[in-house]
Amino acid sequence: MLHQDKVALITGAGSGIGRNTAYTLAAEGARIVVTDINQEGGQETVENIKSKGGDAFFIKNNVADWDDVQHMFRSAVDHYGRIDIAVNNAGIGSPDFAKTADKALEDWDRIIAVNQTGVFYCMKVELTHMLKQGGGCIINIASIAGIRGLPNASAYVASKHAVVGLTRTAAMEYAKRNIRVNALCPVFTPSGLFKPELYGEIADKLKAGIPMKRFSDVQEMADAINWLASDKASFVTGHALPVDGGLTA
Numbered sequence: 479m480l481h482q483d484k485v486a487l488i489t490g491a492g493s494g495i496g497r498n499t500a501y502t503l504a505a506e507g508a509r510i511v512v513t514d515i516n517q518e519g520g521q522e523t524v525e526n527i528k529s530k531g532g533d534a535f536f537i538k539n540n541v542a543d544w545d546d547v548q549h550m551f552r553s554a555v556d557h558y559g560r561i562d563i564a565v566n567n568a569g570i571g572s573p574d575f576a577k578t579a580d581k582a583l584e585d586w587d588r589i590i591a592v593n594q595t596g597v598f599y600c601m602k603v604e605l606t607h608m609l610k611q612g613g614g615c616i617i618n619i620a621s622i623a624g625i626r627g628l629p630n631a632s633a634y635v636a637s638k639h640a641v642v643g644l645t646r647t648a649a650m651e652y653a654k655r656n657i658r659v660n661a662l663c664p665v666f667t668p669s670g671l672f673k674p675e676l677y678g679e680i681a682d683k684l685k686a687g688i689p690m691k692r693f694s695d696v697q698e699m700a701d702a703i704n705w706l707a708s709d710k711a712s713f714v715t716g717h718a719l720p721v722d723g724g725l726t727a
């Protein structure tokens with residue numbers, strides 16, 4: 479098993495990519511700290527892991543709240559004693575499809591608070607812990623929007639570029655301290671955040687733009703995260719890995 483005796487903390491693990499990552503890491507032997515702002519979704523993830531013989535527990539958490547993030551991390555370390563793998567996955571999309579000049583200020587603030595500041599808050603506590611512990615591995619979930627522009631999504635694109643920047647910077651800062659930091663850059667993946675059925679013809683156009691001519695699947699994201707989290711990726715750090723059917727090629 480890839481993660482025997484390891485402990486993994488996953489934010490936003492009550493749905494979509496985070497949930498499937500929790501299942502995948504648990505199947506590889508990791509004990510899982512499931513965190514999410516959505517209590518029902520998070521507890522369901524935990525129950526499903528336990529029903530397959532895995533070990534997991536839930537902490538309700540808002541990644542955009544610094545006190546809450548510190549409390550969440552303390553509770554996780556109190557429970558399992560250590561955190562070896564951290565997947566900073568919690569994120570939100572924007573219903574405000576507007577060009578930059580027309581972007582609502584509230585939309586900007588909301589997206590940056592969760593997608594950018596939330597990842598920074600989590601990295602701050604995780605890195606502090608991993609430095610004391612002597613090592614660890616962080617995977618931040620960015621997006622293809624972290625490595626290219628997307629019209630009408632300036633806040634989301636800015637937040638995901640920031641996640642890639644944070645990833646590269648921390649990777650360089652802690653490379654000698656046995657801490658690897660990488661980012662995953664998913665393309666459109668049906669989930670709680672991206673529901674193709676709500677987009678009509680736009681969804682068809684998005685799909686047509688992907689060289690493989692299909693959307694991704696949450697399991698394809700979980701499999702890439704599983705690899706990045708494992709010792710099989712022992713020399714990979716500071717990387718922003720697109721899993722995008724060739725879109726950014």
Ligand SMILES: NC(=O)c1ccc[n+]([C@@H]2O[C@H](COP(=O)([O-])OP(=O)(O)OC[C@H]3O[C@@H](n4cnc5c(N)ncnc54)[C@H](O)[C@@H]3O)[C@@H](O)[C@H]2O)c1
Nearest residue numbers: 490493494495515540541568569621666667669670671672
């Ligand atoms: N689905 C896609 O097409 C796609 C593409 C690129 C990147 N991503 C990124 O992947 C990550 C996971 O998204 P998903 O597609 O699985 O969406 P999802 O909505 O299915 O899951 C996101 C989870 O994050 C939780 N969350 C939201 N705000 C939170 C907060 N403030 N604190 C804690 N938890 C919070 C939600 O409750 C939810 O369970 C996000 O960072 C997203 O930006 C998704």
